[in-house]
Amino acid sequence: MLLRNLLSEITMKRLITVTVLLLGLSMRAALAVTPEEILDDPALEERARQLSAGLRCLVCQNQSIDDSDAALAKDLRVLVRERLVAGDTDKQVLDFVVSRYGEFVLLRPTFSTQNAVLWVTPVVVLLLGGFFAFGYVRNRPAIAASQISEDEAQRIAKILDDGDQSKG
Numbered sequence: 001m002l003l004r005n006l007l008s009e010i011t012m013k014r015l016i017t018v019t020v021l022l023l024g025l026s027m028r029a030a031l032a033v034t035p036e037e038i039l040d041d042p043a044l045e046e047r048a049r050q051l052s053a054g055l056r057c058l059v060c061q062n063q064s065i066d067d068s069d070a071a072l073a074k075d076l077r078v079l080v081r082e083r084l085v086a087g088d089t090d091k092q093v094l095d096f097v098v099s100r101y102g103e104f105v106l107l108r109p110t111f112s113t114q115n116a117v118l119w120v121t122p123v124v125v126l127l128l129g130g131f132f133a134f135g136y137v138r139n140r141p142a143i144a145a146s147q148i149s150e151d152e153a154q155r156i157a158k159i160l161d162d163g164d165q166s167k168g
Contacts, residue, residue: 032066032067051080051093052066056107058104073152
């Protein structure tokens with residue numbers, strides 16, 4: 001009974017710890033957008049959140065500008081909101097930001113002829129490597145029994161016989 005209570009207490013502590021950590025992580029994104037950035041119009045704010053979730057922080061590089069606390073990310077969030085308030089469509093806002101910072105700012109880059117090489121190269125390299133490996137394994141010279149001298153064959157047989165005798 002004591003062991004059961006102890007395990008229950010440990011499990012509860014872990015559950016509370018995990019819950020607090022998850023809440024902390026989810027709050028981090030909410031804390032990146034400061035109150036003065038939030039638009040009064042909930043529809044525009046939702047559009048701004050969707051757009052900024054797809055834009056890369058140029059300082060952090062693996063975070064969206066919505067998740068980043070960097071000053072440049074804040075500037076980009078403000079820029080997105082200003083463009084939306086000015087009446088730009090989502091596409092116009094993204095086109096403006098991409099024209100200013102390049103396609104790298106998009107967390108999900110578009111597939112175009114300019115970056116097709118980047119998308120296709122890993123697949124081509126993998127396929128070529130597979131073909132070369134398959135060809136090498138298939139065409140490598142096998143050691144034929146005729147290439148082994150009689151003396152070598154006898155030594156191999158003796159080694160194998162000695163191994164069999166030591167097991168038995």
